[in-house]
Amino acid sequence: MGLLSGKTALITGASRGIGKNIAELFAQAGCNLVMIARNAKQLAEVHNSLVDKYNITSYTYEVDIRNVVSLKNAFQDIYEKKIFPEILVNNAGVMIDSTLQMAKPDMIEDIFSVNVYGTIYSSQLALKGFLRNRKGTIINLSSIIGTNGNLGQSIYGASKAAIIGFTKSLSKELAPLNIRVNAIAPGFIDTDMTKGMNQKFHEKNLSSIGMRKIGQPEDVAKVALFLASDLSGYVTGQIIGVDGSMVI
Amino acid sequence: MPERNIIRTFAAEIDKIFMNNTEKLNHAFAEALNVDISAVNDDLKYQSIPQWDSISHMVLISTIDETFNISIETDDVIGMNSLGKAKEILKKYNIVF
Numbered sequence: 001m002g003l004l005s006g007k008t009a010l011i012t013g014a015s016r017g018i019g020k021n022i023a024e025l026f027a028q029a030g031c032n033l034v035m036i037a038r039n040a041k042q043l044a045e046v047h048n049s050l051v052d053k054y055n056i057t058s059y060t061y062e063v064d065i066r067n068v069v070s071l072k073n074a075f076q077d078i079y080e081k082k083i084f085p086e087i088l089v090n091n092a093g094v095m096i097d098s099t100l101q102m103a104k105p106d107m108i109e110d111i112f113s114v115n116v117y118g119t120i121y122s123s124q125l126a127l128k129g130f131l132r133n134r135k136g137t138i139i140n141l142s143s144i145i146g147t148n149g150n151l152g153q154s155i156y157g158a159s160k161a162a163i164i165g166f167t168k169s170l171s172k173e174l175a176p177l178n179i180r181v182n183a184i185a186p187g188f189i190d191t192d193m194t195k196g197m198n199q200k201f202h203e204k205n206l207s208s209i210g211m212r213k214i215g216q217p218e219d220v221a222k223v224a225l226f227l228a229s230d231l232s233g234y235v236t237g238q239i240i241g242v243d244g245s246m247v248i
Numbered sequence: 249m250p251e252r253n254i255i256r257t258f259a260a261e262i263d264k265i266f267m268n269n270t271e272k273l274n275h276a277f278a279e280a281l282n283v284d285i286s287a288v289n290d291d292l293k294y295q296s297i298p299q300w301d302s303i304s305h306m307v308l309i310s311t312i313d314e315t316f317n318i319s320i321e322t323d324d325v326i327g328m329n330s331l332g333k334a335k336e337i338l339k340k341y342n343i344v345f
Binding site for chain 1: 307313
């Protein structure tokens with residue numbers, strides 16, 4: 001029996017990076033999956049590898065989380081299949097760096113559409129399943145930039161700080177309904193998103209980490225597993241840093 | 249006695265089978281808001297009684313979903329602010345009263 005045996009988790013942005021790792025760790029723990037991502041090909045690869053390896057049920061939906069109608073249709077479809085996930089991982093996110101002066105409206109809109117509105121709408125849509133199950137857990141992905149801030153990341157930081165506010169308020173709203181809401185604030189994690197940074201920035205980041213090593217997606221996935229499982233049954237409204245003692 | 253509770257629950261489920269849609273809806277309200285069935289009438293409005301607050305509204309929507317095997321849309325969740333309005337909205341989902 002795995003930690004999540006018999007449960008179903010819906011994971012956004014599951015085709016790569018942290019989302020893919022969370023999907024794998026959850027599948028390993030016996031969890032059935034509903035995976036959402038923009039890239040259908042990558043998503044199908046993740047689906048095929050996990051279903052074969054862990055003997056779980058998995059559904060995938062090609063959804064750009066900016067598109068609320070498409071997101072809504074995906075949820076509608078899973079509910080019509082009588083699947084009511086009790087775990088939601090709001091992982092889909094974009095990181096675009098820019099000083100405020102150089103930030104164009106399209107870019108600001110894009111960051112908030114994915115990081116903030118995507119999380120809010122997914123949570124709203126997932127509520128129906130949680131209420132059916134009389135329980136649920138939401139795991140939001142914030143960032144150390146949301147808790148501490150960083151130069152050149154005022155917009156991204158604002159979007160991740162919004163996730164913290166959302167998590168704390170929603171946890172209070174949903175606690176009486178046995179629904180927990182927590183967030184993870186990763187530090188510098190080795191993903192495609194951070195690989196895009198220039199070498200100098202990369203080195204500077206590394207020197208600011210107390211543990212002197214870059215975090216791995218699995219480090220974040222393990223905390224997500226804890227938050228998804230009954231091990232954290234009395235934990236809600238918390239923002240858990242996974243940053244190896246990074247100082248910004 | 250657990251056996252007695254099981255029998256009561258079973259009897260309540262049997263009762264539901266023979267209810268018409270109005271009775272089903274009234275029972276859904278009573279169950280979700282944790283009020284006596286006699287308190288459920290067409291004058292019942294959102295926040296008109298302490299038991300119908302924003303939290304129990306979520307439970308109410310879920311209970312109606314389950315009762316009629318439907319999935320109420322977000323706009324309708326917000327609009328369902330009285331028993332009368334609930335009946336009106338549910339017609340969209342082919343629930344006849």
